Amino acid sequence: MHTCILTYVHTRICIHSDLDDDLDIDIDIGKFERPFAGQDFAECISRKDFRAATELCKQQLQKTPDSRYVLDLRKTVEAFLDAAEELEAQEQEDLEEELLGLEELADEAAVACDRAYEAMFAYLHDEERLWAVGEQAVGIFWDTGQLEPAGPRRDRLKSMAETLTRTLSSRLKLARAGGIDNEWLFEALGELWFFQELGLAVSGEPWLTEACTEGLRGLKGKVMEELAGFSLEGLKSASCGELCDTLMQVWTVERSSVCGLLNTPPLEYGVREVLAEVRRRPLILPPKPGFYHCFYLMTHVVYTLNCFNGHLPNRRSDCPWLYAYLECCLEFWMTVASAETSGMSAWQGEAVDAIAEAVDCLRGLNESCSQTTIRACRWLLSRQQADGFFVSPNSRRSDNEYDQLHPTWTAAAALQLQREAPGPSQLCACWARHAREAAAEVGFSQPPA
Incomplete structure (x- = not known):
């Protein structure tokens, strides 16, 4: 698994290990008594035959029991081997843990989700909080x-x-x-x-x-303009954050008509036109300015297509570029989550929310999970507090009810490791068909410019 490299220069032997920088050994054998046969020792090390090298030390000590140099050499090699074995064992344990699938996390995740739901439900017992959300x-x-x-x-x-x-x-x-x-x-x-x-x-x-x-x-025929604040032409000037809000508003209104809940008046635009505008926008990669709102817009495009997971699985063929983007973003957010530098603290305050939404969207594909997704689920589990809520590193408790609930809400959704797909909702299935057809009509399977 790991390599030990021998460097022999003149009378100096250096044993290096890629296990850990602290394991480097620098031994000057020029000072050893001539009968020690340093060249033989060096050859043993080069072959990684540490047992033979130790045996040479033992033989030399039988001849010169008080040789400080040989005693130090044997002690150093033994210390190296002990540390190497310990680190290799730890790495093997980490590797085995890494290779575990989501099924090994299922019981722990189920308990975590139950605690989260009970905590959020208790929080919403306060009617003012409930009304605010x-x-x-x-x-x-x-x-x-x-x-x-x-x-x-x-x-x-x-x-x-x-x-x-x-x-x-x-x-x-x-x-x-x-x-x-x-x-x-x-x-x-x-x-x-x-x-x-x-x-x-x-x-x-x-x-x-x-x-x-x-x-x-x-609303006199201008339903979406009056409700969302943008005309069809005005969508071009909307920011990514505003476009995300508009997409959710369109979804709320249009689904009532599409799914037969109401006879709504004609809408001057709907999800088709908003998705067309989304596709006209270039993707913003992390951590460039504007990335944050672009990322959340893309997760909500997925939620629009599947009616907030009401109709799974997601289909990569609907927009392969979007899921590739979310995979890239998840890698970034996982880097943020584990970063120790102060420059990441602002990003870290959003880590639970962002990682959970990315995981939720990608797991909805019903594909084999990547190791990044599995690590993300394990990390999310580590962020649950004693009160059942999930909290991002370096986050500040918000007085806003929505912000208070959102990390735990998204984490519980992402950690629902056993879920039916498709779900039983006929309303969600009806909407998903409509939304996916609208996406296809505007060429959503092809990436933005």
């Missing part, structure tokens, strides 16, 4: 819950999602008295979706469907 809080539990095999874990996640949906619905109904603005409408559309996904009796909440219909029709 809104309908996305339901997705924390049911986006993954619907992919769980039948059993207690799936039942628990569904119960959590149903509880949050009903609490939000009551709050939303009260808020309607203040008028239907854009923020209220997006919240209502999201809750309508989860009522359907969870199989709750939407007929028992007819006001929700009516209010969503009323709110969309009140």
Whole structure:
């Protein structure tokens, strides 16, 4: 596995090991008594025959028991061999651990996810916190819950999602008295979706469907421009961060129509046009300025195509360049995660969120996981705290509810190592077909310029 290299210059022998810099040995045999036969010793070392070299030391000590030089030589070689064996054993252990697949992490990951979900659910018991996060809080539990095999874990996640949906619905109904603005409408559309996904009796909440219909029709034909803040032409001027937000808003509105939840008015643009704009943008590699928002835009393109993992597996053929980009980004984020330099501290504060989203998207391909992905899962597990939350290195606890939950939310999704693909949701399957067709129409399988 490792090599020991002999350098013999005049009367000096240096034994080097690529195991560790501390194992280099520099021995001057010119000072040894002539009967020691230093050349023979050097030849033993060059053949890596350390047993023979040690035997030569033993023979010489029988002749000159008090020879300090031979005693030092034997001691040095023995110390080298002890250290080399220890390091080789450690490296072999690391290598074996590296070669382990995700299945060896499954039990540990399941326990970690259970702790994370219970911690987030307890956090959201506070209704003000729940209202601040809104309908996305339901997705924390049911986006993954619907992919769980039948059993207690799936039942628990569904119960959590149903509880949050009903609490939000009551709050939303009260808020309607203040008028239907854009923020209220997006919240209502999201809750309508989860009522359907969870199989709750939407007929028992007819006001929700009516209010969503009323709110969309009140936008007078410019639905997306008024909701997202960009006209179709204006998308060209949107930043990557703004384009990511717009993509999520388009998805929220358009899926209601595509999946038959509402009779929505015609949209002046939809996911097709936003994906076309995404493809016109050059990819920004790490750590160049703008990389951060470009990376998150690309993860959310994947989530748009699969309806936030509601319809797996992902298909590399849809956009091979995008998945290659995410693989490159994951390598960067893993370097950031293990860096000890202060210059990486700003990046490290986002490491859990970023690594989790990259892993989630790549694992969704249902391919053999790379060693980088396996290392990333192991690293994510190391970031769970005693309270069940996941925390990035050098991060500061945020007062913003969304920011407080997001690292744990994404980590739990990435660490769901056993999930059904495809999931059972017919709504998600309907949307995924629509989104993938839209991507194909704009040539999304071909990389940006």
